[in-house]
Amino acid sequence: MSKGNINVSVENIFPLIKKFLYSDHEIFLRELVSNATDATTKLKHLISIGEAQTELGDAKIEISIDKKAKTLTIKDQGLGMTMEEVEKYINQIAFSGAEEFLEKYKDGKNDTGVIGHFGLGFYSAFMVAKQVEIFTKSYKDEPAAHWICDGSPEYTLVEHDKSDRGTEIVLHIADDSKEFLEEGKIRGLLNKYNRFNQVPIKFGTKKVNDPNHEPKTITDKDGKETTEPRKQIEVDDIINNTNPAWTKKPADLEDEDYKNFYRELYPMQFEESLFHIHLNVDYPFNLTGILFFPKLTQNLDMQKDKIQLYQNQVFVTDNVEGIVPDFLQMLKGVIDSPDIPLNVSRSYLQADGAVKKISGYITKKVGDKLSSLFKENREDFEKKWNDIKVIIEYGMLSEDKFYDKAKSFALYPTVNNTYFTFDELIEKTKDSQTDKDGNHILLYAANKNAQHSYIEAAKAKGYEVLLLDSPIISHLMQKLETSGDGKVKFSRVDADHIDNLIKKDDTVISKLSDEEKEKLKPIIEAAVPSQTYTVQLESLDSNAFPFMITVPEFMRRMKEMSATGGGMFGMGSLPDMYNLVVNTNHDLVSNILNSTDETEQKRLISQAFDLAKLSQNLLHGEELTNFIKRSYELIK
């Protein structure tokens, strides 16, 4: 027997460990299971190179709770330790890990969010246990060892008669950590951290139907058939899948396998994913994983499913900020890399070269995949566009490399459901939609119903009208406009009368003289609220509407951009301002001007103004009621 003092510079390290890791106590289990996994895979390796003369068998890790004894036990069939190894690895090396940890975090100033990711190792057991025992027998022909430590720097190490190979860690759970004696709690933790662990983990047993038992059907004397119940047998409850899809080669997987994996990863998600991207790189860093493009859903609970980060099949976090580019954080799936430094702060992570490369690699892979989906089956890509557009548009805005790639597959659908790429759109509209000054105007609507009359007016001229309705589209239009030759401009169909949006040379002759116009303007201005509407007299086609409400493109776009972050400072809070375009060539406008009855004149203006508001969905409440009353009067 040997008694000793762990080489401690801090008087009592354990209360400190407990204190610093307050919110992350649960990681002790992940740490101990990881050690058990390492011990098993190391032994497998030693056997394979002929270093260990033993059989691995179906080595598994067993977790068990003894409520009476208040213990939680983690048992493996790995390589085990000799007395000297316990002395070396547990008393010296494991301790140095714990000490290093304390050095880093003892002033409490460090980013607490990363503490859970720090490999504190074996000593994290003392976050929940008042005493820890190790029973271990090495694969080497040496006596087993029994180590006991009660959380003070003192330990005892004695020989033991354990005869089976491997290590058993027994945690005597502290009174303030009794939750770790609950089956549900432990099962929950195993599921969170270890459901794809490399070595099978047994947690209790479960009953299943006996596959070797065929239930007999007996026919009684009345001819009634009864089948005997199925025989059940008790088997180990293995909680993990040791071979998840992302660890396999893409060539060995069918579409169905990816679908099944998505379901396995997010059992509460009923919607299937749109497509997947299998990541697999081993230089200049190691990274495997599968990313899924989800169907966007309104259900916020579903949006909670995030990309999960693993390190050698052990769950680390679902906060992948800094590792996965922002615009891809709406994706789902798994990435697994032994190369991501986890024991550092987030800001350090973002500056880390390897991490930057990983982020760049993921962006490239996603771009390549989208590009090949577009090329291979454009029809299908168009069908999925609505679900993926926000991610792609966001990516085009935030990553220049992605923008360059995505320009060839980002789509611009028209109100008639034709999908153009940007180049196709330019080609299709360059002759018809270029104005007299050489500006190439791309028309769009944000809502087919609300802007119906404007869309119709543009279509009547033979123009293409896009339907662009994502929340960040105004930013993308801005970028597309500024990255070309400056001649291409987007304009919403209701930004002005269509003849003004794309001004051609053929000017329409004005029916009204300048004097008549001067007389008309104040009459109309007197009838509409001047703080919201600017009256604009235009000589338009006599068939165009007499009154029309428009919102100048620049004004509206800046307001929209402010609402989604960007645009010009302060524009978001400006009140809504509109133009009231009055078509001086329309007969109704002549009638208004020539009317000698002032009441009649006012009534005509109000009616026409209300109709214009109605077509912009701006007529509500009392104004709408008055409009309806007035309209009935007219048809009486």
Ligand SMILES: Nc1ncnc2c1ncn2[C@@H]1O[C@H](COP(=O)(O)OP(=O)(O)OP(=O)(O)O)[C@@H](O)[C@H]1O
């Ligand atoms: N179940 C086990 N079987 C065999 N050896 C073990 C076992 N658990 C721990 N050890 C030994 O004790 C050492 C220290 O363990 P500890 O968990 O503190 O650190 P680590 O696993 O080396 O690193 P990390 O900080 O990543 O956990 C291990 O390197 C290993 O040699």
